[in-house]
Amino acid sequence: MGTQDAINNIIRLVGGEGNINKVWHCMTRLRFDLVDDNKVDQSEIKKLPGVLGAQLQSDQFQIIIGPKVNSWYEQMLTVLGTDDAPAAPAQKGRKSLVSMFMDTVSGVFGPIVPAIAGAGMIKGLLAGLIALKLVSAKSDTVVVIDLIASGVFYFLPFFLAVSAAKIFKTNEYLAAAVAACLMYPSLIEAAKALATHQPDAVSAFWLLNAIPVSVFNYSASVIPVIFSILALSYIHRWVDSFMPDVLKTVFTPTLTLFLGALAALVVIGPIGIYLGKALAFFIEGLFGVSASFAGLVVGAIRPVAILTGMHHAMTPIALQNFSDRGYDMLMPMMFMANMAIAGATFAIWRISKNRQDRTVTLSAGISALLGITEPALFGVLTRYKKAFIAATVASSLASAFIAFFGVRLYGYILSSIFSLPAYIGPYFMFALSGVAISLVLSFTLTTMLVGKVEDDA
Numbered sequence: 001m002g003t004q005d006a007i008n009n010i011i012r013l014v015g016g017e018g019n020i021n022k023v024w025h026c027m028t029r030l031r032f033d034l035v036d037d038n039k040v041d042q043s044e045i046k047k048l049p050g051v052l053g054a055q056l057q058s059d060q061f062q063i064i065i066g067p068k069v070n071s072w073y074e075q076m077l078t079v080l081g082t083d084d085a086p087a088a089p090a091q092k093g094r095k096s097l098v099s100m101f102m103d104t105v106s107g108v109f110g111p112i113v114p115a116i117a118g119a120g121m122i123k124g125l126l127a128g129l130i131a132l133k134l135v136s137a138k139s140d141t142v143v144v145i146d147l148i149a150s151g152v153f154y155f156l157p158f159f160l161a162v163s164a165a166k167i168f169k170t171n172e173y174l175a176a177a178v179a180a181c182l183m184y185p186s187l188i189e190a191a192k193a194l195a196t197h198q199p200d201a202v203s204a205f206w207l208l209n210a211i212p213v214s215v216f217n218y219s220a221s222v223i224p225v226i227f228s229i230l231a232l233s234y235i236h237r238w239v240d241s242f243m244p245d246v247l248k249t250v251f252t253p254t255l256t257l258f259l260g261a262l263a264a265l266v267v268i269g270p271i272g273i274y275l276g277k278a279l280a281f282f283i284e285g286l287f288g289v290s291a292s293f294a295g296l297v298v299g300a301i302r303p304v305a306i307l308t309g310m311h312h313a314m315t316p317i318a319l320q321n322f323s324d325r326g327y328d329m330l331m332p333m334m335f336m337a338n339m340a341i342a343g344a345t346f347a348i349w350r351i352s353k354n355r356q357d358r359t360v361t362l363s364a365g366i367s368a369l370l371g372i373t374e375p376a377l378f379g380v381l382t383r384y385k386k387a388f389i390a391a392t393v394a395s396s397l398a399s400a401f402i403a404f405f406g407v408r409l410y411g412y413i414l415s416s417i418f419s420l421p422a423y424i425g426p427y428f429m430f431a432l433s434g435v436a437i438s439l440v441l442s443f444t445l446t447t448m449l450v451g452k453v454e455d456d457a
Contacts, residue, residue: 003068006048007076014061015039017080024107024167025065025073028372031107032061053382067372107167108226109315112159115152116319116412123149123411125421132424149411153322157182157218157225164226170233174257178228181261182218182269191217207266214270221323222316224272228264235260283317283330291403295333299399302337303392306373319412327408332423332431333399335415336438340395342368343442344387345376351447371416390445394438402427402434 011017014032022033034040040061045054050072053064065072126145129135135142152159157179165175181187193201194215204212218224236256243252286294305314314330321328345365352358361380368376381388407427413419423431 003050003072004075004079006050007072007079009048010045010051010063011076011079013041013045020080023073023076023080025069025111026107026109028064028066028069030063030065030069030073030076032063033059034061037061053377066367104164104167104226104230108160108163111163111166115159116156119149119152119411123153123422125424127410127422127425129424153319153411154219155183156319157221160222160225161229164229165233168230168233170229170236171253171256174236174253174260175229175232177257178232178260178264179225182221182225182228182264187213187215187265188217188219190215207262211262211266213265216269216273218269218273219323221273222319223275224264224269227272228260228268231263231268232256232260235263283321287329287403291329291406292400294329295400295403296396298330298333299336299340299396300392302334302399303341303377303388303395306337306341306377322410322412327410328412329403329406329408331409331412331415332402332407332434333395335419335431336398336402336434337391337395338368338371338373338415339417339435339438340391340398340442341373341376341381342366343394343439344391344446345380346439347390347443347446348380348384348387348450350443351450369417371414371419384446384450386449387446390449391442393445394442397441398434398438401437402430405430407431407434 010030011020014020014034015036016039019035019039020032021035024031037056037059040056042054042056045051045063050065050068051063052066055062122145126135126142126149130137130142158176161175161179162172165172187205190202190205194203195217202215204214207213216224236252239255239259240248240252243255283294283298286297302314314334318328318330321330342365345361345368349358349361349365352361364376364380367373377388381391405427407423407430409422411422413422417435420428420431420435
């Protein structure tokens with residue numbers, strides 16, 4: 001059975017096109033918002049070639065594909081006959097706030113991860129080279145490389161706006177226009193003047209001497225943009241609902257942009273800034289108790305978060321940290337979790353006697369080592385619960401170790417073994433030690449706890 005046949009069967013087994021409210025993807029999973037979850041035949045979907053696993057989680061039906069998910073997604077859209085998910089004839093019950101948040105975060109960040117991951121790797125490598133004094137921070141070479149690496153993060157609101165517009169089903173160019181308002185030089189320059197306590201700095205611009213437009217630097221921001229585009233989608237539909245047909249071409253986008261941009265600048269943007277800082281403050285609170293304690297907690301929940309599809313909730317916090325501080329300590333912990341999962345999977349491969357199982361397990365272990373953990377989690381560790389426990393323990397302890405020594409990153413990168421060069425600098429040896437702890441401890445614990453896989457499967 002080829003990929004196209006598998007996709008046709010997936011559509012049939014999730015209840016047909018009419019049961020698909022929305023479909024999108026992240027790095028490794030096809031994610032479905034379905035009208036009726038009871039129509040899904042999970043057991044048959046899991047048997048399809050190329051499918052690594054399937055689950056219903058947080059009101060999403062998720063099918064784990066692996067690195068080829070984008071190709072599957074594009075072929076699925078071709079079958080569905082639309083550039084986006086088909087509109088369902090009916091809606092299911094109201095989702096919880098957690099479910100809606102997870103849908104939004106995974107949907108918005110999935111398509112733009114390649115851009116921020118590639119730029120983050122360059123940024124991390126550059127920071128390491130500067131820390132080792134191999135290049136001068138003031139050299140023209142560093143200036144050019146930095147603009148290549150930092151451009152994505154500085155103009156991140158534009159990427160988020162377009163991606164969010166697809167999720168919220170509104171006009172992508174109006175969304176980019178709202179992001180442009182948040183990124184306009186006069187606003188950013190005023191924010192920089194306020195941050196440096198310049199004498200002529202202002203904290204707000206006054207519209208008609210009555211409406212305050214708070215001054216913030218929205219470059220590299222996440223939450224303000226996403227919520228602004230969500231508001232824009234409702235404003236667009238509301239304006240379009242009462243605008244006469246003869247005026248819609250000109251006046252619908254005009255009124256939508258004005259109201260959407262005003263809402264973003266006056267209300268949503270400032271609230272989003274404070275909400276993002278609150279999320280970062282919560283994580284910072286864990287570090288305030290103890291860096292090692294924060295590592296223990298984050299390292300312990302990370303494998304479970306990946307398993308349930310909730311790991312994307314960490315991404316806005318990490319990006320907020322990069323924006324506010326220039327570095328982040330969460331992503332190194334995510335790296336430790338991936339290495340722990342790889343170590344446990346390699347242990348199962350080593351003690352397995354079945355040739356076919358060994359081939360699948362080895363492939364999953366290598367994939368986890370490269371930063372794609374779903375094949376290992378869903379294809380291996382869910383079958384061997386003790387191995388999953390071993391990976392969780394190793395992830396927690398290794399994260400506590402690196403947190404104790406303050407290991408940090410200066411740019412968003414994928415949590416892959418190839419990410420190690422991004423840690424070059426004062427924390428490199430601690431990061432390298434953390435990787436060793438993750439791999440060796442999870443491998444050893446799994447070997448001790450599982451014994452023979454035939455007895456534990």
